[in-house]
Amino acid sequence: QVQLVESGxxxxxxxxxxxxxxxxxxxxxxxxxxxxxxxxxxxxxxxVALITERGTTTYGDSAKGRxxxxxxxxxxxxxxxxVSLKPEDTAVYYCAADIQTRMTDGRTYTTNYRGQGTQVTVxx
Numbered sequence: 001q002v003q004l005v006e007s008g009x010x011x012x013x014x015x016x017x018x019x020x021x022x023x024x025x026x027x028x029x030x031x032x033x034x035x036x037x038x039x040x041x042x043x044x045x046x047x048v049a050l051i052t053e054r055g056t057t058t059y060g061d062s063a064k065g066r067x068x069x070x071x072x073x074x075x076x077x078x079x080x081x082x083v084s085l086k087p088e089d090t091a092v093y094y095c096a097a098d099i100q101t102r103m104t105d106g107r108t109y110t111t112n113y114r115g116q117g118t119q120v121t122v123x124x
Contacts, residue, residue: 009118
């Protein structure tokens with residue numbers, strides 16, 4: 001069974017920094033795109049950043065210039081380094097990934113998986 005497990009959330013003052021990590025585990029054939037999304041109370045989920053298998057990155061407008069996404073393909077992990085945090089960055093942050101697995105019949109399938117989320121709270 002495939003799992004994505006996030007860690008690193010917490011409470012930080014405005015202007016501070018946090019590093020989120022996400023590790024994929026299970027019977028994985030390959031992982032293509034990995035991403036961080038977030039959802040604040042009463043708001044829609046939004047893309048924070050994504051990174052392809054080759055390392056190409058895309059950032060949401062709120063993350064540009066402040067957040068950096070990195071990836072370790074061998075360890076099947078991604079990280080999100082966040083600096084200059086603002087109260088409006090408060091949200092549950094989710095790790096997501098397009099993961100290819102092999103079924104018992106030998107065929108492979110790509111499915112989007114998401115972690116359970118980690119809370120980030122930025123105080124004034």
